[in-house]
């Protein structure tokens with residue numbers, strides 16, 4: 001299948017040093033325990049998860065002849081490497097608050113060890129392409145809808161927006177590599193079902209653990225507020241269901257959802273005067 005990644009797409013790794021608040025306010029997301037810990041629970045999957053993404057793509061680098069895609073792989077590795085390191089600091093802040101991050105990260109590490117030992121490189125890459133789609137639709141939701149981070153600590157907003165911007169930029173790299181070296185759609189769909197299951201499991205486990213440590217696990221108001229923020233009538237996750245399902249279509253490609261205009265609008269936040277030549281012209285200053 002032909003890739004529909006825009007020609008000349010600029011994937012630009014940005015070395016950031018956020019100096020996350022130390023100590024991290026326990027409920028940094030506007031004083032809301034559910035919202036803060038939902039993001040925290042996702043974050044603690046990133047240090048190991050993104051290293052796994054890098055390994056699974058890097059394994060096939062030498063099989064890729066297209067110089068454009070090879071360049072994108074290099075940038076993908078650069079971006080995910082920075083994400084992994086920043087989220088490691090984030091995990092440390094959570095550990096300092098007394099949460100059992102070692103146990104939570106241990107579940108992720110054990111699964112990655114199993115995957116790398118028992119599954120073929122193609123299946124590992126399929127898992128990466130699937131999880132990158134989940135990450136990308138959440139990232140785009142976060143960038144488009146301010147309610148995701150409304151009222152949160154400004155440094156945390158910046159960290160999550162930086163990560164979301166770069167996830168959007170490189171959303172098709174693993175997918176394009178997969179298409180070139182394997183392309184089997186049913187493997188990809190199965191990987192998505194498994195990936196979704198474990199992502200939801202790990203996120204829920206982290207959220208429950210942190211709410212429990214805060215003494216809020218059985219607080220009905222916390223759950224009602226949080227679940228309605230996610231899945232209520234105007235819930236922030238509701239609009240993501242359609243894009244999630246798109247992945248199961250036979251002709252799916254991540255760039256069928258055009259994010260170039262969004263990227264151009266947001267790059268100024270992090271790039272200053274950086275002017276990236278895109279397929280449709282230079283980024284407006």
Ligand SMILES: [Fe+2]
Pocket residue numbers: 050079080083084163167
């Ligand atoms: Fe990332």
Ligand SMILES: [Fe+2]
Pocket residue numbers: 053080132135167170
């Ligand atoms: Fe990514």
